[in-house]
Amino acid sequence: MMKLKIAIQKSGRLHDDSIKLLKECGIDINNGVNKLKTEASNFPLEVFFLRDDDIPQYIEDGVADIGIVGENVVLEKKKQVNIVEKLGFGKCRLSMAVPKTMEYSTVKDLENTRIATSYPVIVNEFLQRNGIKAEIHEISGSVEIAPGIGLADAICDLVSSGSTLFMNGLKEVETVLKSEAVLAACHNLQPEQQILLDKLLFRIQAVKKAKNNKYILLNAPNEKLNDIIGLLPGMKSPTVLPLAEQGWSSVHSVLNENDFWDIIESLKAAGAQGILVVPIEKMVI
Ligand code: ATP
Ligand code: MG
Structure with a gap:
């Protein structure tokens, strides 16, 4: 029988809520530690556990049919995937932040700065949209320490409560993007897989409505x-x-x-x- 292949985050912020959502949809998966792949016992679903950064590529290539990933990652990776449903968890924003001591009144104050971020594509679009010239320094983690060590004047990073920024002497000055976990799907699904996706989507929507x-x-x-x-x-x-x-x-x-x-x-x-x-x-x- 044809199975639907779903990619979810192996570990990290979206892992537990992704598994929980599948469970609430009545799908049992045995989630052994360190497994790369597993199957649902009561739904034709194969589950791949991946780094979140890789999920859009796997979906575009059709290695996975669908996946659960932050909208921020989908937009940054610029892969050809459909966002079929927002899932209501993993909520955060991608924000510009500058040292607390810096005077900041408008986005123009970012002109000629060096901005450290793990989201160069989204930041570049934001700067272009606002007609700002700045230098983007792509770094893969610990972005919030960049101004403190003299690597950058500003940062653009994911924020939920803002406490990490605060602890690093930064203030949030612009929201570049609001994000949450989404269900993304491959552009060319087989008809059988589309039917399975519709079935899963129907259950996800029922769970979401119930929560609200x-x-x-x-x-x-x-x-x-x-x-x-x-x-x-x-x-x-x-x-x-x-x-x-x-x-x-x-x-x-x-x-x-x-x-x-x-x-x-x-x-x-x-x-x-x-x-x-x-x-x-x-x-x-
Ligand atoms: P991986 O090992 O899979 O690459 P990661 O370290 O890149 O994981 P996580 O920190 O686990 O990623 O975050 C996964 C997603 O969770 C983010 O892309 C974002 O959509 C969402 N998220 C929600 N709140 C936050 C937050 N405060 N900081 C970072 N990400 C958040
Ligand atoms: Mg990642």
């Missing part, structure tokens, strides 16, 4: 029922069931994480009691 939503149960006095139902979006409309206690109902619905706290407050104010909020595992609409 909560199941909510509450008790409402019947005379307040209309007000309370009016506050709930729900998938179609909320489920309303009578409680054993006369004059009361139980209301069930689904809430988006983003609206969550606002709606909970209005529900309480409208007379809802015993509000329970439960995580959803999968959601298909």
